[in-house]
Amino acid sequence: MPDHDPDELDSFAAILTQLLPGAWTREFRQHTAHDDQHFLTSDVWDMNQVAEALASRTLEHDVILTRDDGLRLFLMDHPRHDEEFLVASMAPANTHTEAFRGVREPDGIAISADPEQATEAITTSLLPRYESALAQVQDNAARINSRPAGADxxxxxxxxxxxxxxxxxxxxxxxxxxxxxxxxxxxxxxxxxxxxxxxxxxxxxxxxxxxxxxxxxxxxxxxAPHRASPGTMPVGATPQASARTVRSR
The missing domain is CATH 3.30.1410 (Gtp Cyclohydrolase I Feedback Regulatory Protein; Chain: K)
Incomplete structure (x- = not known):
């Protein structure tokens, strides 16, 4: 099934930026057959229907919605339903891969082409899961980055x-x-x-x-360091520690 009209997706996104809580901006993107789709969508934080849609079709256009605190949403046409779109969270950029360990993806959702219904679904279903997962990743990243430099x-x-x-x-x-x-x-x-x-x-x-x-x-x-026999250790010598505390960068 072909994509929606590009103007339809962009217009829909423009209305969402006005209805979603917070201050939002949008970036409408059109792609050619030569664009690297994997690179363009590598931050989409989904292992469910949005990932499946991206894997099964060539993406012609999409929209990135960005909140003033940096939180991002990915918006695309629904490949099987003209009256719906797909929206997914986007993972924070420049974050250590290990920070995502153990954090479940806040998978995206299908939303109605009615902006008010879509806004309610995003606000009540997607954003709470997104913000919870994001908080876990940020906490993990803070622990990874908090270790003093040099002892890695x-x-x-x-x-x-x-x-x-x-x-x-x-x-x-x-x-x-x-x-x-x-x-x-x-x-x-x-x-x-x-x-x-x-x-x-x-x-x-x-x-x-x-x-x-x-x-x-x-x-x-x-x-392990060699231990001298009793009575042969030099006066004032201190047994060497077997291992030291580890800290990262």
Missing amino acids: TLVLTWTDTADLSATTEERDVAEVLVGNGFVHDPESTSYVLSGDDTAQQAQSVRAAGTRLAAIGIGVVLRH
């Missing part, structure tokens, strides 16, 4: 029993470790990965390293 390496230390031990006070780093087989010592900030099954241990380390790299943290393996 997690040290995994081999113990005498071939286990691996790591120390961190960062919640997202701890979640990665626990999610990949490390066991938390409740009396400390240490996380231990058993060496009973070396193949499984290696697999867990690789998986954890991949996840940590995604949030800007490198991983190094070190052997």
Whole structure:
């Protein structure tokens, strides 16, 4: 089914900017067959009917609605219903990919071509889910960005029993470790990965390293420092720590 008349979509969007709560502007975009559709729609925050519509057709035109606080909506023709449009949230730009981890997409909705009905649907159904998801992403991004610069390496230390031990006070780093087989010592900030099954241990380390790299943290393996025999440690010497607290960029 062909797109609606481009003027119809733009006119509809213009009315929405007046009816939606807050101050909105619109950007009407027309595309050619040579435009990169994936790039143009990469920020559309949807894994449901809007994503399906974009995957099944060539996009000829769309509208980006932007609220004065930066929140954006993507508006397009409905591919199967002349009297409806599709609208979806747009993910915040320049945000670390890891900040979206665990956050459910605020999938878009079909809206009536009647602007007042469409406004009510957007206001009561889409925007609350969008703002909730956006708040989660912003909170995750703030935690990722709050770590002091310069300490972006997690040290995994081999113990005498071939286990691996790591120390961190960062919640997202701890979640990665626990999610990949490390066991938390409740009396400390240490996380231990058993060496009973070396193949499984290696697999867990690789998986954890991949996840940590995604949030800007490198991983190094070190052997535990040699402990001098009783009575031979120099006076005033202090045992070296097995691992340090991890912080990101």
